[in-house]
Amino acid sequence: MALASGVRFAPRALLRPWALLRGTTLGRTEPAAGGGGDGARRFGSQRVLVEPDAASGVAVMKLRNPSNALSLELLTELVISLEKLENDKTFRGIILTSDCPRVFCAGLDLTEICGRNPAHCAEYWKAMQELWLRMYLSSLVLVAAINGACPAGGCIIALSCDCRVLADNPKYRIGLNETLLGIIAPFWLKDTYVNTIGHRASEQALQLGSLFPPAEALQVGLVDQVVPEDQVQSTALSEMARWLAVPDHARQLTKNMMRKATADRLLRQRDADTQNFVSFVCRDSIQKSLQAYLEKLRQRKG
Ligand SMILES: CC/C=C\C/C=C\C/C=C\CC/C=C/CC(=O)SCCNC(=O)CCNC(=O)[C@H](O)C(C)(C)COP(=O)(O)OP(=O)(O)OC[C@H]1O[C@@H](n2cnc3c(N)ncnc32)[C@H](O)[C@@H]1OP(=O)(O)O
Numbered sequence: 001m002a003l004a005s006g007v008r009f010a011p012r013a014l015l016r017p018w019a020l021l022r023g024t025t026l027g028r029t030e031p032a033a034g035g036g037g038d039g040a041r042r043f044g045s046q047r048v049l050v051e052p053d054a055a056s057g058v059a060v061m062k063l064r065n066p067s068n069a070l071s072l073e074l075l076t077e078l079v080i081s082l083e084k085l086e087n088d089k090t091f092r093g094i095i096l097t098s099d100c101p102r103v104f105c106a107g108l109d110l111t112e113i114c115g116r117n118p119a120h121c122a123e124y125w126k127a128m129q130e131l132w133l134r135m136y137l138s139s140l141v142l143v144a145a146i147n148g149a150c151p152a153g154g155c156i157i158a159l160s161c162d163c164r165v166l167a168d169n170p171k172y173r174i175g176l177n178e179t180l181l182g183i184i185a186p187f188w189l190k191d192t193y194v195n196t197i198g199h200r201a202s203e204q205a206l207q208l209g210s211l212f213p214p215a216e217a218l219q220v221g222l223v224d225q226v227v228p229e230d231q232v233q234s235t236a237l238s239e240m241a242r243w244l245a246v247p248d249h250a251r252q253l254t255k256n257m258m259r260k261a262t263a264d265r266l267l268r269q270r271d272a273d274t275q276n277f278v279s280f281v282c283r284d285s286i287q288k289s290l291q292a293y294l295e296k297l298r299q300r301k302g
Contacts, residue, residue, distance in 0.1 A: 043084070045077040049099060050085070057092040058240055059085050060233075064099035069109035070153050075127040079134055086140060092244055093141035095236045096161060102171065104146045105154030113281045114290040125277040128153070129270060132188065135160035137263050139252050141243040145236035147229065150174035151211055152181075155222075159192045162243060162255070164222070165236045166214050167229040173211035174222055180209035182289045183280070186273055188266040195262060197221045 042051045052059040061081060065074045085091045098104045112124045135142060135157065142161035150158055150166075155174050158164050166172060176193060178185045185193075185206060193202040197220050204210070205220070214226040227235045243251070266273060280286060 044081065047071075047074045048077045048081045050081050052085070052091065054090050057090060057244070058095065058237070059091055059093075060095045060097065061085075062097055062099040063105060066100070067103050067106040068098055068100050068148075068154070069106040069111075070128065070131075070157075071109040072112055072124050072127055074109070075124075075131050079127075079131050082134055082138065082140075086138065091140060092248065093143065093240045094138075095143045095145050095233070095240060096157070097145035097233070097236070098148050100148065103148040103154075104144075104150040104172070105157050106149070107151050107153030107155075110290055110294050114287065114294055118278045118282050121278045121281055122274050125274050126270075129188075129266060129273065132156060132160055132192075133263055133266065136192070136259055137256070139248075139255075141240060141251070143236045143240050143243070145232045146172065146174065146223065147232050148172055151177050156189055156192060159196050159222075163224050163239045165225045165227060165232055165239060166217060166223040167232045168214050168226045169229055170213045173213050174217050175209075175211040176206055177209040177211050179207060181293055183286065186277065187269075188262070188273070191262045191265065195259075 042049060044050045047063065047065045049062040049064055050059050051062070061078075063074070063078075065071060068074070082094070085094060108128070113121050116124075141163075144158040144161040144164045146158055146164060146166040148167070149172055151173065152175075155176055158174065166174065176185050176189060178189075190202065190206060193206065197205070201220050205212075212220060212222055214223070217223045218226045225235055225239070281290070
């Protein structure tokens with residue numbers, strides 16, 4: 001971590017050369033609609049579309065998976081896209097949003113941990129840890145433009161950003177609802193919650209598995225702005241401008257000072273956290289409830 005320079009403190013060595021880029025098209029670039037020069041070239045993959053604007057130094061990153069459930073492929077593609085932008089000194093900020101109607105991110109892809117073997121569950125959880133570490137410690141400004149439902153792991157993705165703008169739609173609820181699924185948020189999800197909304201509010205919300213509608217999310221401090229749906233992107237851009245007005249080195253070192261202890265806690269216990277996760281989700285009782293929950297989701301659709 002090149003802390004002294006204050007420019008890049010995301011722990012590079014974290015990234016593993018996962019051999020799982022099956023079916024991805026990472027690194028492909030294509031001209032943005034309307035053409036344009038380098039500043040308008042977008043790149044991406046099947047599940048993440050990146051629209052970079054070199055002039056402003058801001059890239060819009062759009063998730064485009066079904067329900068944006070965090071599949072192993074989506075997690076990997078997100079990490080790689082993030083790293084690509086971090087390595088390009090043109091960019092200072094990313095707006096993270098969804099290309100999927102009504103859903104920002106449905107959280108963990110439960111099909112990755114339901115009916116899978118322990119080795120797969122471990123690989124999956126390590127990828128989840130990796131994305132959180134990368135986002136939480138990113139040297140770039142990350143603004144979440146939340147244009148849909150944002151439960152559980154989706155909420156964690158949003159909380160890893162520096163700022164959150166939520167569309168004012170009562171269906172777009174946000175929070176950590178794990179307990180309602182019979183599962184327990186691991187300590188680093190809890191820590192991220194506490195760092196954002198404080199201990200008492202987290203204690204209540206975590207035990208109750210609360211999913212907050214926009215006005216309540218704003219009140220409790222889970223999001224920074226609630227705006228009409230058609231103003232989410234423009235408000236995210238205004239927020240970005242506010243954050244980018246601060247000198248990078250001062251903002252980055254301050255961010256690191258605020259977040260490092262939380263990230264270090266996971267780094268110290270990463271293997272134990274993975275083992276906890278695997279032994280927990282592989283229990284017969286948990287597998288049964290995951291199966292039933294997935295079934296309910298599928299039926300609700302019909
Ligand atoms: C002491 C400590 C000890 C141990 C601790 C160790 C470990 C702790 C263990 C676990 C912690 C793990 C942390 C978990 C965090 C999570 O993220 S869990 C996932 C929670 N997510 C949800 O509950 C969201 C479920 N989805 C929805 O509510 C809705 O889908 C949503 C509101 C997002 C969108 O609604 P809608 O637009 O109507 O879409 P549909 O409901 O029609 O869904 C479309 C299809 O997508 C499928 N789907 C939706 N969500 C998921 C998902 N999370 N995973 C997989 N698939 C999902 C849905 O089934 C539909 O599929 P189909 O098209 O029918 O095939």
